[in-house]
Amino acid sequence: MKYIKYIISIIVLLGWVSANAQFMPSTVLPSSAGRDRYGNINNNNNTNNPFQTPDNNSENDTLPKGIIFDYEVIPDSTLLNSVYYFYLKPLDAKIYYAFHPTLLPDYIEQTDPLFTFNNNYYLNTGNVGSPHLSLYPKNDEGIAFRYKQSVYDGYGYSLDNLTFYQTERPYTLLAFSNSLLSDYQVRVIHTQNLSQRWNIALHYDLINSEGAYSNQKTLNNYLGATTNYYSENLRYQVKGGVIWKKLNIQENGGITSDSLFTENIQTNRSGIPVYMYDASTRYNSFTAVAHQSYNFAKRIGANIVVDTVFSTTDSSYTISCDTTIRKGTPFNRGTVVHQILVETDKRNYYEPNFSHIYHPICYVDSTNTFDSVSTFRLENTIYWSNDVYKDYEYFNPVKLSLGLRHLWVEGIYSYDHMSVSELPKSYNLTEILPFVKLNISVGGLRAELFAEKSFSDAVFMQNNNMVRADVSYLFANDHSITLSGHSSDRAPDYFYNYFFSNYHEWDNRGEYNKIHTQNLKLQYKWNNYIDLTTSVAVVDNMVWLDTNSRPYQTDERGWLSQACLNTNIKIGPFHWRTFNLLQFASDNDVFRVPTFACKHSYFFDFKMFKNALSVQTGVDLRYNTAFYADAYNPSLAAFYRQNDVEIGNYIWSDIFASLQIKHATIFLKLLHINALWESTPQYFSLPHYPGQDFTLQWGFVWKFFD
Numbered sequence: 001m002k003y004i005k006y007i008i009s010i011i012v013l014l015g016w017v018s019a020n021a022q023f024m025p026s027t028v029l030p031s032s033a034g035r036d037r038y039g040n041i042n043n044n045n046n047t048n049n050p051f052q053t054p055d056n057n058s059e060n061d062t063l064p065k066g067i068i069f070d071y072e073v074i075p076d077s078t079l080l081n082s083v084y085y086f087y088l089k090p091l092d093a094k095i096y097y098a099f100h101p102t103l104l105p106d107y108i109e110q111t112d113p114l115f116t117f118n119n120n121y122y123l124n125t126g127n128v129g130s131p132h133l134s135l136y137p138k139n140d141e142g143i144a145f146r147y148k149q150s151v152y153d154g155y156g157y158s159l160d161n162l163t164f165y166q167t168e169r170p171y172t173l174l175a176f177s178n179s180l181l182s183d184y185q186v187r188v189i190h191t192q193n194l195s196q197r198w199n200i201a202l203h204y205d206l207i208n209s210e211g212a213y214s215n216q217k218t219l220n221n222y223l224g225a226t227t228n229y230y231s232e233n234l235r236y237q238v239k240g241g242v243i244w245k246k247l248n249i250q251e252n253g254g255i256t257s258d259s260l261f262t263e264n265i266q267t268n269r270s271g272i273p274v275y276m277y278d279a280s281t282r283y284n285s286f287t288a289v290a291h292q293s294y295n296f297a298k299r300i301g302a303n304i305v306v307d308t309v310f311s312t313t314d315s316s317y318t319i320s321c322d323t324t325i326r327k328g329t330p331f332n333r334g335t336v337v338h339q340i341l342v343e344t345d346k347r348n349y350y351e352p353n354f355s356h357i358y359h360p361i362c363y364v365d366s367t368n369t370f371d372s373v374s375t376f377r378l379e380n381t382i383y384w385s386n387d388v389y390k391d392y393e394y395f396n397p398v399k400l401s402l403g404l405r406h407l408w409v410e411g412i413y414s415y416d417h418m419s420v421s422e423l424p425k426s427y428n429l430t431e432i433l434p435f436v437k438l439n440i441s442v443g444g445l446r447a448e449l450f451a452e453k454s455f456s457d458a459v460f461m462q463n464n465n466m467v468r469a470d471v472s473y474l475f476a477n478d479h480s481i482t483l484s485g486h487s488s489d490r491a492p493d494y495f496y497n498y499f500f501s502n503y504h505e506w507d508n509r510g511e512y513n514k515i516h517t518q519n520l521k522l523q524y525k526w527n528n529y530i531d532l533t534t535s536v537a538v539v540d541n542m543v544w545l546d547t548n549s550r551p552y553q554t555d556e557r558g559w560l561s562q563a564c565l566n567t568n569i570k571i572g573p574f575h576w577r578t579f580n581l582l583q584f585a586s587d588n589d590v591f592r593v594p595t596f597a598c599k600h601s602y603f604f605d606f607k608m609f610k611n612a613l614s615v616q617t618g619v620d621l622r623y624n625t626a627f628y629a630d631a632y633n634p635s636l637a638a639f640y641r642q643n644d645v646e647i648g649n650y651i652w653s654d655i656f657a658s659l660q661i662k663h664a665t666i667f668l669k670l671l672h673i674n675a676l677w678e679s680t681p682q683y684f685s686l687p688h689y690p691g692q693d694f695t696l697q698w699g700f701v702w703k704f705f706d
Helices: 004-019 078-082 258-262 673-677
Strands: 069-071 083-087 095-097 122-124 132-134 163-167 171-179 183-195 198-209 218-230 236-251 279-295 304-311 316-322 335-351 369-385 398-415 425-442 445-453 465-474 479-490 498-500 505-507 515-526 530-540 543-545 551-553 557-571 574-585 596-608 613-624 631-633 638-640 650-661 664-671 684-686 695-704
Touching: 083 095, 122 684, 163 183, 163 198, 163 218, 398 498, 425 498, 543 638, 650 673
Parallel strands: 069 095
Antiparallel strands: 083 163, 122 132, 171 183, 171 695, 183 198, 198 218, 218 236, 236 279, 279 335, 304 316, 335 369, 369 398, 398 425, 425 445, 445 465, 465 479, 479 515, 498 505, 515 530, 530 557, 543 551, 557 574, 574 596, 596 613, 613 650, 631 638, 650 664, 664 695
């Protein structure tokens, strides 16, 4: 470990130098199911007999006292017993799911987070770290203020995937990847407990990719830091986190002639003309969150028994659990939770020369564009809940949460080279959202109801409301079925209501109807092997950017039927991991999605040299049917409707191999290998943005538990 600090310092220093280089243009985190690209377990592999893992020679939990879990996952190595990680759930004081890292190298070769198994399907503008479009609308958005859907969400950290830890020994991960296209990525994770119940953690990611085409470089930095503390009597808990993103992205607007690419007239990609040679985006965001709670309910002691219930060829696991399920009561004093969130983001768009393709009108300066959009958000949430301790220790059949959210938002639009009389445009608004959550449990049956309503001083934001209901049943052997219903009325994103820049401006406040959404969903899960979700959504008054990049609200009703199947199957040495999405839309304007999209990974794993070397080799595939994908407008950082070019009906094939010795894994990947024999390439990722060509990629992941 004495060299690790030096390695980390060098990597972070390189990232900082890259982030602050004179470059004017600028997540890689666990997915919601399965394992992330570094092999970390990240699934809701629940068990009806939760446990904690103690030392073999002690009946005391090795887990630092104070942390409360309802469910955990069995690790694959005794070295990992000392490392637990979990996520922040804003409306839960306790931690329902805790996970262990794993030494398995599954999917580490997925170096672009957009293409990992993240329960989504993205198309990007042709380079890793670049803006991207989701093809899987979920139709269950909340009703609180949102400026607009971000085109950078697939990378970096967010409140949903920010990772918290509790460890008995320091844990460090180092990862690096490179390719023939002069791009590289770096990831560093380090966490350790400063005391028995106080942990700190640091995550850092760097993406640096030149891109194959002119003016396509990305230079992105992502930083996440967390801490969490539990008092000795478990009454007080606090979790805090910081997220920082600094993105520098060159914007070329796509190639000017698709035929130069499809007919292979110009094989040197950097020689194909693009729309813009000097436009760029610089995006900075900062998020800070503090989540603290105090529990007024007295904790009931636990009778711990010890038994060995799990073993492998090289190790066994001794677990401890409380075998007595105590009868809880909904009439306890409960816990009070307060969360404060501060969020700032700023996007600067530079375009020294006027381009007519995306903006035929210029409002301020036709010789130079320097647009700036910034948003500041302050949010306070306070609530009370009688769901205080883990279910297997203190089962409560009726769980109630009552709370209130308060938001204050300020936004500013400004442009450089404006006349003295031109002042920045700004807005501010306040929103109050009371909410209630009710859970009822009877045997294996669970029911949840959540309702929220908005009150705002902005007239068009008033009376947003949302109701969601879920009913699930847990069968034996980790089979479950869930029926969910969602209904909401919400104002369109603020971006569609009010916007000003050098090339675009509109003020539609008070002109739009509420977007009314009804969604019915049925989900079947079998452990982590199968996850099948079917849904039907009905949406009225949908808003989008039309072919002229102007906001448009339809009066047509749109229906969208979806079926999503995730599988993670292992038969002997053979692994089969898939994401399959089937969608049918009644109106191709309301929902602009492909009929079918999928990601598959097939691989074999085996051991060599007396089990000292673990080998995985296989193929990764991606595919989506042809459809009129939305086009990207760089000056708006948004997608708009186009009806000229179909994208898709193409298979992306990658071949990979990974080798693991102890805690170190190296991999080699032939990325998009079928591009080698494409005489008339058709592999566009988005309209006028060709996808990545063949390249050779390699990298390593190294984990330390000391």
